[in-house]
Amino acid sequence: MSDLLELPAGDLLAGPTAHRTFAEAFATRGHGRALVTFDDPTAHRRNQDRALALLSSLGTVLAVYPHLGPWSDLSVRTDADPGRTHGIGENKLHIDMVERDLTPRIIALYCVRDDPAGGGASALADMWAAVDSLASADREILKCRAYSYWADEGVHGVGESLERFPIVPEHLEWGFPVRFTSKMGPHLDKAELIDTTLLSADQAAGAFGRLVAAVYAQRTTVRLRPGQLLIWDQQRYAHGRMPLGDGQGDIADGERRLLQQAYVGEAGTR
Numbered sequence: 001m002s003d004l005l006e007l008p009a010g011d012l013l014a015g016p017t018a019h020r021t022f023a024e025a026f027a028t029r030g031h032g033r034a035l036v037t038f039d040d041p042t043a044h045r046r047n048q049d050r051a052l053a054l055l056s057s058l059g060t061v062l063a064v065y066p067h068l069g070p071w072s073d074l075s076v077r078t079d080a081d082p083g084r085t086h087g088i089g090e091n092k093l094h095i096d097m098v099e100r101d102l103t104p105r106i107i108a109l110y111c112v113r114d115d116p117a118g119g120g121a122s123a124l125a126d127m128w129a130a131v132d133s134l135a136s137a138d139r140e141i142l143k144c145r146a147y148s149y150w151a152d153e154g155v156h157g158v159g160e161s162l163e164r165f166p167i168v169p170e171h172l173e174w175g176f177p178v179r180f181t182s183k184m185g186p187h188l189d190k191a192e193l194i195d196t197t198l199l200s201a202d203q204a205a206g207a208f209g210r211l212v213a214a215v216y217a218q219r220t221t222v223r224l225r226p227g228q229l230l231i232w233d234q235q236r237y238a239h240g241r242m243p244l245g246d247g248q249g250d251i252a253d254g255e256r257r258l259l260q261q262a263y264v265g266e267a268g269t270r
């Protein structure tokens with residue numbers, strides 16, 4: 001990933017203002033993205049504890065799935081839909097919980113094991129740059145509060161599910177997510193997920209198709225190594241997964257790629 005801010009964890013946890021060091025670097029030099037490398041790539045428990053300390057400088061660490069706590073496994077399963085979370089194919093660019101009122105601001109992925117078959121890179125794409133590259137007529141179509149998506153079930157601390165939402169916010173700035181998932185595209189093409197009393201289905205599908213192409217034009221990838229933590233602000237960056245390497249069926253369950261994911265929301269108090 002070309003301009004990804006890379007930081008050694010040790011430097012971030014020491015010093016009298018350690019809790020500010022990471023937050024400032026993430027927001028300024030990192031533009032809302034960072035790759036943190038822990039010095040011991042096998043000390044996962046300790047690394048994840050330290051990761052939570054870093055993430056707590058960015059907001060409230062959520063337990064979106066309360067029975068799991070802050071971390072949830074992103075394991076690889078050969079029987080899962082290849083294009084979804086646990087699958088072996090490409091997971092197309094999207095943001096998580098796209099339809100939630102309080103869509104989590106930050107996502108962090110900690111790598112326990114990388115793919116022995118050499119695939120499974122993480123992808124990020126700058127949606128602000130993508131939206132900026134669109135014609136203003138397309139931006140206006142995407143700003144209409146006319147879009148919908150299926151609600152995630154069993155998630156907590158992320159607000160209510162919005163019945164209708166704009167994909168592009170009025171202003172591209174922190175605090176206002178670009179509510180983008182490329183998985184919406186095939187449905188808009190069939191005049192689904194759109195309130196056609198507000199917007200013509202053809203207009204919406206056309207503008208959205210051009211947004212998808214613009215977001216993909218911004219895609220960069222990074223293949224996480226064990227002991228690395230990728231963190232991004234999903235109000236600005238869409239994410240996805242490149243395909244896992246060939247022959248996943250020949251790799252034992254306990255040896256396939258394993259990432260663990262955490263979410264950070266806005267601060268709980270002001």
Ligand SMILES: [Fe+2]
Pocket residue numbers: 094095096239
């Ligand atoms: Fe995701």
